[in-house]
Amino acid sequence: MKDSFYAEYSSKLIEKEQALKLVREGDRIMCHGGASSFMALLDENIDNLSGIELYTMFLLTRPYSFLDNSKCEHIRHFATFVSPYVREQLRLGNAPEIILTHYSDTDDFVRYRARPTILFCQVTPMDEEGYFTMGYNSLGHRVAAEMADRVIVQVNRNLPKIAGECNRLHIGEVTAIYEEDTPVHTSIPQPHTELDTKAAGFVAERICDGATLQIGVGRVPDAIGPLLRDHRNLGVHTELFSQSLMELMKAGVINNSKKTLLPGKAVFSFAGGQRATQEIYDFVDRNSDIEMRPISWVNDPRIIAQHDNFVSVNSALAVDLTGQVCSETIGLRTFSGPGGQLDFVRGARWSKGGKSFIVINSTTEGKDGNRLSKIDVALPLGSAVTTPRADVDCIVTEYGVAELRFKSLSERAHALIAIAHPEFMDDLTRKAKAAGYFI
Numbered sequence: 001m002k003d004s005f006y007a008e009y010s011s012k013l014i015e016k017e018q019a020l021k022l023v024r025e026g027d028r029i030m031c032h033g034g035a036s037s038f039m040a041l042l043d044e045n046i047d048n049l050s051g052i053e054l055y056t057m058f059l060l061t062r063p064y065s066f067l068d069n070s071k072c073e074h075i076r077h078f079a080t081f082v083s084p085y086v087r088e089q090l091r092l093g094n095a096p097e098i099i100l101t102h103y104s105d106t107d108d109f110v111r112y113r114a115r116p117t118i119l120f121c122q123v124t125p126m127d128e129e130g131y132f133t134m135g136y137n138s139l140g141h142r143v144a145a146e147m148a149d150r151v152i153v154q155v156n157r158n159l160p161k162i163a164g165e166c167n168r169l170h171i172g173e174v175t176a177i178y179e180e181d182t183p184v185h186t187s188i189p190q191p192h193t194e195l196d197t198k199a200a201g202f203v204a205e206r207i208c209d210g211a212t213l214q215i216g217v218g219r220v221p222d223a224i225g226p227l228l229r230d231h232r233n234l235g236v237h238t239e240l241f242s243q244s245l246m247e248l249m250k251a252g253v254i255n256n257s258k259k260t261l262l263p264g265k266a267v268f269s270f271a272g273g274q275r276a277t278q279e280i281y282d283f284v285d286r287n288s289d290i291e292m293r294p295i296s297w298v299n300d301p302r303i304i305a306q307h308d309n310f311v312s313v314n315s316a317l318a319v320d321l322t323g324q325v326c327s328e329t330i331g332l333r334t335f336s337g338p339g340g341q342l343d344f345v346r347g348a349r350w351s352k353g354g355k356s357f358i359v360i361n362s363t364t365e366g367k368d369g370n371r372l373s374k375i376d377v378a379l380p381l382g383s384a385v386t387t388p389r390a391d392v393d394c395i396v397t398e399y400g401v402a403e404l405r406f407k408s409l410s411e412r413a414h415a416l417i418a419i420a421h422p423e424f425m426d427d428l429t430r431k432a433k434a435a436g437y438f439i
Contacts, residue, residue, distance in 0.1 A: 005130035008171050016041060016178040019152050023118065026051045030110065030144045031120035032137055034185045036061040037154055038120045046074045055114040057106075057139045059083040061185055069094045080109065081337035082328075090334060103139075103239055103269075103340035104299035110140040110147065119148040122182075123169060124161045130171040133161045136184070136281065137270035138292050142166045150175040157181050160285035162271065164292030186276050189243055192223040195361055198398040200224040203313055203357045206394075206401070207231065210258035212307040214238040214344045215245060218315030220359040228253055235259035236266035237307055239299055239340045241290070246283050261306045262291070269295035299340045304347020305354070312344035312356040316386070316395075320379045321413040321432055323389035323404045325358050332382030345391050349405075355393055362397040362421040373424040375416055377431035395419065413437040 020041060023029070029052060031038060039056075042049065043064045052075045054066065059079065066075035067089045078097040079086055086096050101109045110116065121141055123132035132153060134141050145151055151174050158181050192200075196219045204227035207213070212235035215221045225244025228234065235256040236245055248254040249266060256264050266289060272280045284290055297303055304310060317335065318326040328336045341358075348356035366372045375397070379385070395402045395416060402415035413432040417425055432438060 002128050005126065005128070005171050008130075009126055009177065012171070012174055012177045014176050014178050016180060019176060019178060020045055022150050022152060022176060023049065023052070027117045028053045028055065028115055029118040029120060030055045030114050030116035030140070030148070032056065032122070032135060032139065032141070034061055034135075035120055035122055035154070037180050037182050038152070039064060042066070042075065046071055049074045052076070053078060055116065057081055059085050063088070067094060067096055078114075079337075080106075081339060082334055087335065098334055098337065100338055102299070102338050102343055103295045104301065104343045105296065106140045107143045107294065107296040110143045114140075114144070116144045116148045118150045118152065119144040120152045120154075121169070122156045122159055123153045124159045125155055125157060126171060132169045132171070132174075133159070134167040134169050135159050136162060136272060136284065138164065138166045138294050139270060140295070142294060145169055145173055152176050154182070155179045158184050160271070160281045162284050162292045163288065163290065166294045167292050184276070184278070184281055185272070186278055189222065189277070190219050192219055195398040196220045196223040197227070199359050199361065199396050200227055202396050202401050203359060204228055206355065206357075207234075207311050208309055208353075209233055211235070211309040211311045212237050212259050213245070213254075214304075214310070214312045214348075215242060216240065216314035216339075216341065216344070218359070220315055220361065221313045224313060233258045235263075235307070236268065237261070237298065237304065237310070238267070239269045239295055241266070241268035241271045241280065241284065243277055243280060246280050249289070250283070256289070260308045261303070264289070266290045267293050267298060269293060269298045295340070299343040301343055301347035301350060304344060305350035307354075308352045310348045310351035310354040312348040312354075314341045314344065314356075314358055316358050316360040317374070318379050318383060319358070319360060319375050319395055319416065321375070321377050321416050321428065321435070321437060322409055323392040323395065323412050323416070324379055324385050325387040325392060325395075326379050326383040327386040329382065329384045331380040338386060342387050342391065345387050345393065349391065349393060357394045357396050357401075358387065358392060359396045362399060362419070371421070371423065373420055373428070375420045375424070375428065377428065377435055410438040
């Protein structure tokens, strides 16, 4: 049987350029944003393509010409999360197609919107049973593999092999294979500031031993990891497996022994993300203590709630005095996407002993260099509400924690003003009174 798998592999092996012959007018292609080899091939031949829809979750590696509006008759790119490259096109006046969906809806997004005719993915070399592993993320790829009528894979020996049924792909499901060892995406994590560490400290002191963690994207959430070194028996159930979580596992702080769901396993859906390092890929490679699961399952609030003492930590761009959280736009300008924030806020709220924290620096610098409060009486015009005020548990700045759950509008306004930058407290108090939040 082993020889038959390798014979099938050889029969499907092509040169990279031949992959273009499998692309037809009107195809809907789904691939991971780090799949630079295949997307570069599409981009280099864009004028020979027509009516293609390209779906990615997050473009990681480079700018592409298909992000320009003038190329949309050839390739229209759709993304569910805005990367720096897409963000730059928005700034230049182009309008990439942004699809708003929670990560917990990813499988249904693939089934009912993307409906891929082609799946492209990078994979590890095939094993003796005829299986590949689909890279370092599980963002709807399993569903896409079952739907697409053509599955094209790039065998890349630089990819980590991560345990989990959801990212296995059998040679029998594959249409064509080409081999190319391209680098995996890496970046240099942003250093934490003193303010980041101060805000992170308020969260760390509220995490109990034995808690299960989700830590989201951002400098402040990342800063929490080093402050948990004296904790014991922590667990992981998270969409993003980050540098700080890896370091806590290496230190033995995270051992997953107290998890009430899948004890003994650190569970996640993608490794590294925008702030990936080679160290993370090396750590997750063939690591029996971790398991990749589909993001629709990992981010399902009902699954999250099955963990006792679940702690969710995410970041924000702006907060208003009623507790509304914006994490995806700066005014009218799209900055990121819904992602999984609300999934984890709700799952943590339903968890026995669970808590969720939205962490934000109290101020930012405006275009004119002046300091602006990130907490205001209302969100800036055009802001998206990522987490509704009735779902918010705790808001954290470098000045403290505002516990908002079950609080009245008056109590919320007082609590949020108390953690705002002192320079803006009087003005926020005046605005809150004018808004009728308190007398």
